[in-house]
Amino acid sequence: MNENRQFLKNSFLTFTRQVMNILFGVMLLIVLARYLGPKGQGQYSLITLFPGVLLMLFTLGINTSTIYYVSKKEVTIQTVYTNNMVIGLALGLISMVLGAIIVFFYSGQFFSHTPDGLLYVCLLTLPFLFLREYFLTVFQGLQDFKAYNTMMVVNQLAILAFVGLLVILLKLKLPGAIFAFLCGNIVTAIVMVGWLKKKYQLRLVLSTFSADYFRKSVNYGLKAYISNFSSFLNYRLVVFLIGFLLADQAVGIYVIAMNIAERLAIFAASFSSVLYPKIASFDTEEERNRLTSIVSRNMMAVSIGLTIVGLCVPTEWIVLLFGGKYTESATLLRILLPGIALLSVEKILSNDIAGRGKPELNMYLSVFNVLLNVLLNVWLIPLIGLKGAALSATLTYAVSFAIKVIIFKQVAGEPIARFLLINRADFRIYKRLISKLTIL
Template identity: 60%
Template sequence: MAIDGQQFVKNSMLTFFRQGINIVFGFVLLIVLARLLGPTGQGSYALITLLPTLLLTFLTLGMNTSSIYFISKGEVALQTVYINNLIIGLFLSLLSIGVGIFFVIFFSDLFFTATPHVLLFLCLGALPFLFLREFLQTIFQGLQDFKVFNTAIVLNQGATVIFCSVFLWMCHLGLLGAILAFMIGTILPVGYMLVLLNKKHHLRFSWRGFSKDYFRKAIAYGMKTHISNFASFLNYRLVLFLIGFFMFDAAVGIYVAAMNIGERLAIFASSVSNVLYPKIASIASEEERNRLTSLVSRTILAGTVLVACIGMLLANELIPALFGSRYEESATLLVLLFPGIALLSVEKILSNDLAGRGKPELNMYVSLWNVVFNLGLNTVLIPRFGLKGAALAATITYSFSFMVKVYVYRTVTREPFHRFLLLQKQDFKRYRTFIESRLKA
């Protein structure tokens, strides 16, 4: 299952290229939502779609990351993973719908005061497809078939943009149209991946193919990663609920505009991380693991810091030009978010390395502490400083988490700090050689 360094770079670049297409779709979607729904409508959209996304992240039980790990190591038959993922995904989606209905009925007045409840219930209907999309994508990630993996992501975002434009601009359906587009965007990639798994790998569904042994192994490994991933998700998204609680939906829309642009900074780090996790799991040599992650980590750090500095200089012109004058405050928020997001990009690389080594519990401990730390900061800073307080809390949390993860990685690998944080002289030769080979190709 191992692949050579050249294939790793190729997969990373393929992922980056298709993620780049995804960024374009993402920007178009942001612009459409911002201009046609306004800050209040965009804030309501963010909160409505956050509910099923939160339930998905909370209830996957780590089955998605277990799929990547065990497929990469070749320890479990692909057919077994496929059947288990389908059955467990459908069961968990039904459970999550029940939890979501309960939450809307009893807690919507706290977090969704200006949001139509019918749209909250409607959006819960996307959950079966969200679970299947997540569980099928990770099969392709474990196979290191990043062509299909990234095409599914682009199909998801592209379909959402197209249908959102049609429903909002041509049909004038408003917030309802945006929610329908979100749901269609989750359905199409599921069908695409099911067809390919059938054609390329001849996988067939059978209720009798469910493996209790694999389920137990997957839960034992995955729950450690799951808790870490869910805690990380709370760090990124809990702030939206808190802004909705302390402020109003329009404030959520203004913050979301800055947050979504800032997160695009991490696109290359995410692209490499998706490739790095199964790659590290498939490498037996500790020396080779350390060499690969150190090269990736220091390169990502240098690149994201450079892009963050450029973004901070352009923010005041970029935000109003894209979204309109109603989003001017988003520019200030973006400047505050950029430093933390740059460091977060590197932390993702180190986290995936640790998970690929079979030590996901280390990420879990750090993530759990970050949730408590971030929650405390937000409850203090949002009432006092508003949206600027939320952005500042995010950057402080990401920076603290980065420092802790750097120490943890250093402890596990014994790599000197400068090896995985600072560019080396030979790196520039590597970059030049790679660029020249690509140009010749």
């Protein structure tokens, strides 16, 4: 029971910090939407997405394997720290060079309406993005969710602060927003290194670099890497497709709806980040099945509730926050919400499967999802515009969810009703929680 309470405590801590993260994220969206307009917002999304794709392309799954091996205590934290620092910086530089080559030779094909100079500036973010990604998973593996969630908030707050300075005060518009993205991620990486140094006395000691651990982490991580990269493409490839098939302004309108919808998946993000290291640390299937079933079925109920609330959000609220040019974002949001609800539950099941040491199952499905999503987008965007992009996402998430439910049922041997439908035991948990809150 102590472990269950600790899991709930970590999840609640993650949730509260995620709420702050969302508030800062929404504020950032509002500022960029207001000061850049749909076209500038679209260009910002395309430019900042470029290093994000390179980051996912070169992580090699080391971020995922870090959680797995640290949770199982199969390697010293000092070795993990040194390996992740050295490999992160090296891969960051390699991806910068590749990105610069792509911009130099192919920017006309992929970024025809985007300034090349800002693409080069954004590529400078890559080493810091790798450090952020690799060190976040160290905190996750240690189950130090106070640090993990604090760093998430620091990242959003730092970018927002620089946007306030460069975009609002200095009126630098799109260049200011890109430099804010760069500076915010630099600050985040510095704070993370400082935290690890202070709390865990970690230093960059090259003699602790382990080639053996590097091989092990890549061997394990490659399965999750393909899955994560495919999932990332599944969520973000639509941005490039809209930019290619429509226009930068259309990207800006879609991105607002997409970001709002994804921020409603806060509960899934809170529990998923805690669930993976917990599942990896368990010794018995019974413990894993019980915990995941409780989390996933309650996530299903919460996601359905949030979707219903989101569907009732008036269009006027979107216009009030982001401006009259984003009216269509409200319609896109309503189309995306059911898919995001299913995606929230699927993330729980995916992290359980990965925590059991079977990330290749997620990988196969992720590759299928990318192919399905691309085909749907290529068909529906020319046919019905941005609504086609939103509908493609929701259809892909629905198909993926159905398949993942079948996979989890086979892996865990659990009846579908047990991990998707809330029961009387859950209501007793709610009653106890309400009683404790009432006492407080």
